[in-house]
Amino acid sequence: MSHTVTDAQRTWLPWLAAVGFFMQSLDGTILNTALPSMAKALGESPLQMQSVIIAYMLTVALLIPASGWLADRFGTRPVYLVAISLFTLGSLACAAANTLPMLVAARVLQGVGGALLMPIGRLAVLRVYDKRELLRVMSFVTIPGLLGPLLGPALGGWLVEVASWHWVFLINLPVGLLGFIASWHFMPDLRQATARFDWQGFVLFSLGMVLVSVGLQGLGEHSLSTGWALFALIVGLAAMASYWLYAAHAEQPLFSLALFKTTSFAIGVWGNLFARLGSGAMPFLTPLFLQLGLGFSPSKAGMAMIPTVLGAMLTKTLVNKLIPRIGYRRILIGNTLALGAVIASFYMIDNQLSYPLLLGWLALFGAINSLQFSAMNTLTLQDLSPEHASSGNGLLSVVMQLAMSLGVAIAASLLGLFSAGTVANQSQWLTGFHLTYLCVGLLSMLAALIFAQLPKDRAPSAN
Structure with a gap:
């Protein structure tokens, strides 16, 4: 059982982990922009399309607990290759679906691959790089992964208008093939002694x-x-x-309760659960809002989402300086309140708002949301012992997926309630979206109460 990592593998590992982030983020953002067109083609209400998103997220959350054990037992390289293969085949099955139940079933297959794909790259990074390098490497890993959200919304809207919604899934095929080839050559095969699976x-x-x-x-x-x-x-x-x-x-x-004896992990996990209710709802809610509430075309709605990603990428470059200087406690309390306030402020957006100001609003959300993710995830994982790294990483991934699926379900339920079930009246849609944003933003702010439990002198270790 070897843990030897070559120089080439150490160099390329962050990029391989980014392939997983890229595939996931491209699929999620390109799909959200296409939901209204998919609903029309399948003869469904746009609100019913949330099942396509939730089916994937719940499948991922369901199977993630086994991912760490599989990686320890069979090695990170074989499991990562299987994950990419299943995700790619699931994308092909989604493109071939012609009813909503078939599409949901195909998304479940895609989720099986995603459940393995998402945590393995992060786990390999945790095993290869020490704590002093972790913040820098994890920040770098997420930057290439942000290309997915940068390309996804605009590409999804364009594909829907010039071709059909099927292509939002077919676009995953060449990405999956390239990711498989690169992982075959450069993903390290890290293994660990395992007990019987629980x-x-x-x-x-x-x-x-x-x-x-x-x-x-x-x-x-x-x-x-x-x-x-x-x-x-x-x-x-x-x-x-x-x-x-x-x-x-x-x-x-499966998940030892001893994990929660690490204060930073316990606070990080619970904070993730509540903070991501709002963040998880936004990728589903906002493309619908732009198209159903403001009357944008799919391509215009997709282009409008790009500033969100640009704001996130800008913040990623500042994380390494902000967190050591300000500290996790102040960052997470202040930023969580700011994140909830920005989400709630979408209540004020209507057709009278100028387009440049709308883009600036979306960029601000992206910047604050990105800082929240980077701070929460690094805080949660950084103090775990090596024997708890795999289990803790898996539990964090489960909580992230569960929180996002709950966020989508809550947002869709609120939207249906406030819109009075309409599919025709744009003014009712607009009122429904405004009230939904307000409620979701207030829910997100609850996480600040959890992050306030961090010790006042909490700060990351010096790099």
Whole structure:
């Protein structure tokens, strides 16, 4: 069992991890812009298209707990190659779907690949680079990954107008092929001794997570009867409570409760859960808002999203200077409140707002959101011991996906409520979007209460 990493692998590993970020971000942003056109082609309401997004996110969250064990048992290189292959095949299946149920099923296949793809690159980075280099390397990894959001919205809108929505999935095929070839040559094969996989914990944890999500979604959008939604919610909560009690005495639990003895990890995970309710809703909500609320064409809506990514990329270049100088506590409290305020401020955007000012508004959101992600993720992982790195990384990935899926479900439920279920009246759409942004922004601010629990002298280690 070798952990030797060559100079070439060490050099190219950040770029390989970025391939995973790129594929994920391109798929997510290109899809969001195309949702209204996809709904029209499939004969569905735009609000029903949230199932295409949530199916993927829940599949990823469901299977991520096994990703760390698979990487330790079979090696980061083979698992990463399988992940890219499944994600690419899932994209092909999505393009071939001609009904919403078929599309949702194909997104589940895509999610199986994504569940392995997302954490493995980050885990390899954690294993190869020491703590002093972690902030610098992780910031670098996310910059190439931001090319996906930069290209995705405009490319998605353009493809919908000049071709069809199928091409928002077919575009993943050449990216997946190039990623597979590069990973074959440069992804290090890192392995670690593994215990028997905790199937009992996996079933309890996954069952609880999925049923709670389904129950909340059913209550919010009435996709299930109230009785069945409450049943799913109660059973899910019982499964989560059972897992918590089980993990307290299990020898090798899926996610050890000892992780939460690391203060920065505990605060980071809970903060991620609430902060990402708003951040996770925005990629779904804003392209719909621009098209249904403001009447933009798909291509114009896609182009309008580009400043969000440019603002995020600009902030990434400043993270290494801001966090050591200001400290995690002040950054995360202040930035979380600012993030929620900016989301809520979309309440004031209407057709009277000038286009340049709208672009500036979106750029501001992107900058604040990017700083939030970088600070939260680095805080959460940096103090974990080597034996807890894999488990902690997996749990963080689960929480990220779960929070984003809940954010989409909450936003869609609020939008349906405030828009009175309309699909025709633009003024009702606009009112619905305004009230939804206001509520989602206020929800995001709750995370500031969690980050306030960080010690006042909390600061990152010197690089």
